Amino acid sequence: MRALKAIIALLFVLAGISLGALNQQTISIDLFFVRYQAHLGLALLLCVLAGAVIGGALASISLLTDKAAVPKSAKTIPESGKSA
Structure with missing residues (x-):
């Protein structure tokens, strides 16, 4: 699995390098x-x-707000058959 992630990362790096190398035109960015x-x-x-x-x-x-919206009673699993 690590090798697959490394290969995918390398492909993205190569795509970024080729994108930068093939687009050498200078542009003006006005902010x-x-x-x-x-x-x-x-x-x-x-x-x-x-x-x-x-x-x-x-x-x-959005993941953090979804976890915060779950009530506490739904998070705890009731123990059945045990008495204190």
């Missing part, structure tokens, strides 16, 4: 107050990374 000059490949990679981080954060927030 209202600031203007940046960057390569198209770098801008694409940063946008994909930002989307993955934001998506992961939203998914983890």
Whole structure:
């Protein structure tokens, strides 16, 4: 399983390198107050990374709120047949 994860990670790294190498055009990014000059490949990679981080954060927030919504009585398993 570790080898499979390493191979998949390597494929993503190679795809990112080829994306950056094949898109060498310079673009202008205007953020209202600031203007940046960057390569198209770098801008694409940063946008994909930002989307993955934001998506992961939203998914983890939704998982945490789902766990918090479960009442305590549903979390505990009643013991049957035992007396104190």
